[in-house]
Amino acid sequence: MKHFLSVLLIFTGWMALQAADPLQPNPPPNYEYHQGSFDGTGKWFLDREIAHFMSHQGAPWLEREERETEEAPNRLVSALSLKPGYQVGDVGAGSGYLTWRMARVVGPTGKVYANDIQPEMIAFLRTNLLVRGITNVIPVLGTTTDPRLPDNTLDLILLVDVYHECDHPWEMTRRMTDALKPGGRLVFVEYRGEERWIPIKPLHKMTATQVRKEMALHPRLAFVENLTNLPRQHILIFQKKPSVPASSH
Numbered sequence: 001m002k003h004f005l006s007v008l009l010i011f012t013g014w015m016a017l018q019a020a021d022p023l024q025p026n027p028p029p030n031y032e033y034h035q036g037s038f039d040g041t042g043k044w045f046l047d048r049e050i051a052h053f054m055s056h057q058g059a060p061w062l063e064r065e066e067r068e069t070e071e072a073p074n075r076l077v078s079a080l081s082l083k084p085g086y087q088v089g090d091v092g093a094g095s096g097y098l099t100w101r102m103a104r105v106v107g108p109t110g111k112v113y114a115n116d117i118q119p120e121m122i123a124f125l126r127t128n129l130l131v132r133g134i135t136n137v138i139p140v141l142g143t144t145t146d147p148r149l150p151d152n153t154l155d156l157i158l159l160v161d162v163y164h165e166c167d168h169p170w171e172m173t174r175r176m177t178d179a180l181k182p183g184g185r186l187v188f189v190e191y192r193g194e195e196r197w198i199p200i201k202p203l204h205k206m207t208a209t210q211v212r213k214e215m216a217l218h219p220r221l222a223f224v225e226n227l228t229n230l231p232r233q234h235i236l237i238f239q240k241k242p243s244v245p246a247s248s249h
């Protein structure tokens, strides 16, 4: 009985601590399901219809030559201010278009965890790395709710053209925040939804306001800045607040 009472006391104390911690992620608002665009998923999050994810059959599009001028990938990587030795996540890495560029910057003392949900994309990525002789990348097959990255480890996580197609955006953000070190940065690169001239389907673009609204559900993250010096995309940077506990996943 005495033992039972002390266990109960510890449990109640722990529950009270959890309830009192303002930095624990808020519960997600319900996802909604209703009729949407002809090419949408019909699943909605905070008034945004989630897009279908890009099939691995589209991998050659990710490697198209025009991407250099349309997206300026080297300018993007230098805007991230990566340093040798950094541990970086590339979530939704696809064929590895950004992975190998970041791997070169973080160098042999650093590491890039290249995640995707499609095993075929991971296979493309492995070939891409092999051809370039890159050895500091760890490919990770994730799920749509968990990128399977190590907790409290990463200096930066990058998602290029990915977040709008995550079918569980709240769960993914919670687990990516767990994976960041305190002070680590979470970076979303999305085609600018504010600009109609950008020739990308509407569900595959995002406005800065929408991304910030969705991140506001995660009290462990603070908005840092929105860089718009790429030809067509936002670089939206958030930071994990210092000294915050991991979520109880």
Ligand SMILES: C[S@@+](CC[C@H](N)C(=O)[O-])C[C@H]1O[C@@H](n2cnc3c(N)ncnc32)[C@H](O)[C@@H]1O
Residues within 6 Å of the ligand: 053, 054, 062, 091, 092, 093, 094, 095, 096, 097, 098, 115, 116, 117, 118, 121, 142, 143, 144, 145, 147, 159, 160, 161, 162, 165, 166, 167, 168, 172
């Ligand atoms: C348009 S591609 C972009 C690939 C890469 N970031 C690039 O810029 O070349 C989107 C990728 O995100 C992946 N993806 C979609 N939802 C995901 C999720 N929840 N977790 C990880 N990857 C996801 C898809 O499988 C696809 O490879």
